[in-house]
Amino acid sequence: MSEDQLLCGKTIGIIGGGQLGRMMATAARHMGYRLIILDPKPNCPAAQLADQQIIASYDDIDAIKQLGKVTDVVTYEFENVDLESAQYLAQLGLLPQGTKALEMTQDREKEKHMIKMLGQPVVPFQMVRNLVELKRVMKELGLPAIVKTCQGGYDGKGQVTLFSESDIAKVEVLLQEEDRLIYESLVNFDCEISVIFTRSADGKIIYFPIAENQHRDHMLHMTIAPARVSQNIFDQGREAAKVIANALGVIGTFAIELFVKGTDVYINELAPRPHNSGHFTIEACNISQFEQHIRAICRLPLTPVVFHGGAVMVNLLGDNLDPYFSKIDQLERAHIHIYGKDQIQAKRKMGHLTFVDPNRDQLLMTLKDQQLI
Ligand code: AMP
Numbered sequence: 506m507s508e509d510q511l512l513c514g515k516t517i518g519i520i521g522g523g524q525l526g527r528m529m530a531t532a533a534r535h536m537g538y539r540l541i542i543l544d545p546k547p548n549c550p551a552a553q554l555a556d557q558q559i560i561a562s563y564d565d566i567d568a569i570k571q572l573g574k575v576t577d578v579v580t581y582e583f584e585n586v587d588l589e590s591a592q593y594l595a596q597l598g599l600l601p602q603g604t605k606a607l608e609m610t611q612d613r614e615k616e617k618h619m620i621k622m623l624g625q626p627v628v629p630f631q632m633v634r635n636l637v638e639l640k641r642v643m644k645e646l647g648l649p650a651i652v653k654t655c656q657g658g659y660d661g662k663g664q665v666t667l668f669s670e671s672d673i674a675k676v677e678v679l680l681q682e683e684d685r686l687i688y689e690s691l692v693n694f695d696c697e698i699s700v701i702f703t704r705s706a707d708g709k710i711i712y713f714p715i716a717e718n719q720h721r722d723h724m725l726h727m728t729i730a731p732a733r734v735s736q737n738i739f740d741q742g743r744e745a746a747k748v749i750a751n752a753l754g755v756i757g758t759f760a761i762e763l764f765v766k767g768t769d770v771y772i773n774e775l776a777p778r779p780h781n782s783g784h785f786t787i788e789a790c791n792i793s794q795f796e797q798h799i800r801a802i803c804r805l806p807l808t809p810v811v812f813h814g815g816a817v818m819v820n821l822l823g824d825n826l827d828p829y830f831s832k833i834d835q836l837e838r839a840h841i842h843i844y845g846k847d848q849i850q851a852k853r854k855m856g857h858l859t860f861v862d863p864n865r866d867q868l869l870m871t872l873k874d875q876q877l878i
Pocket of ligand 1: 628651690693694723724774
């Protein structure tokens, strides 16, 4: 045991009290830590499992200072943490994850340039600041394409897909609010995968099984693990993850989303935190992405991951809660997670289901036969 290890009884602060914070809190609770959540919404999903909530906006520096005073370590459930607040906590030695990964992942332009500089594959892209540049880049990179805002976009928000020149009007709307946009080629990928791993303070990386992700309306619908891709793709994904993790000095759980096309991969996005596509690890592995994250930030040794063979995770959005629960008699094998959100809304993530079976393909067939996926 070393002096800087944080054992049970210590207090963990989490910035952000949604489902990711809640699942981190669940893992931390099992391990005997105390929890304080900072979130503007009273009784938010994570606060329901915590000792205390500081009700304040994420960039309220007084609230951050208060959080710093009453915790032994702080982490976050999303990348849009106010950088100044993060720097403040890091200076106090309370934010082992540091601020570098946050800074890079808060801005798609910075993120993409960094990935490129590290020699890792990204989809061809260029920056666009006005209509003239848009037209020039459209000629150079061609159509179809996807235009994305650099900051604040998630789950498909702030994105426009372009199939013909007539779609330029949609980008003009975005340009009225944004000073720069990313124009990137639309990849006709075979599948999307994510590499989720945890890195310890001393640089050890432990990977979870690579997951295959299916999106609907730009939002994650389903994750299949392990991904149905070749060993070569697994190796490329893990190598890219290692390079990025070491360059950013990642501590904690981190996710890299990639497109797979033929024998190539392209990195689409980084997430400096546990990821929706890693929820299956809660039941399908000996340790979850959340517990491993808590271990990393508390400087406990990381646990070698053992996978139980196969898993399918389905997100429950506001608009598919009823269809699933009307089939409750068929859900005897589903691990049901409901996040405790105050209101059901159509595209809001309300919970998820995980099915585990050592035989992934048999599991997929059964779920399809039951019309559960
Ligand atoms: P993002 O916000 O970048 O994670 O995008 C959300 C989803 O949109 C991705 O998971 C993909 O399904 C789709 N998408 C984003 N960028 C591209 C691209 N360049 N080519 C094809 N699909 C994309």
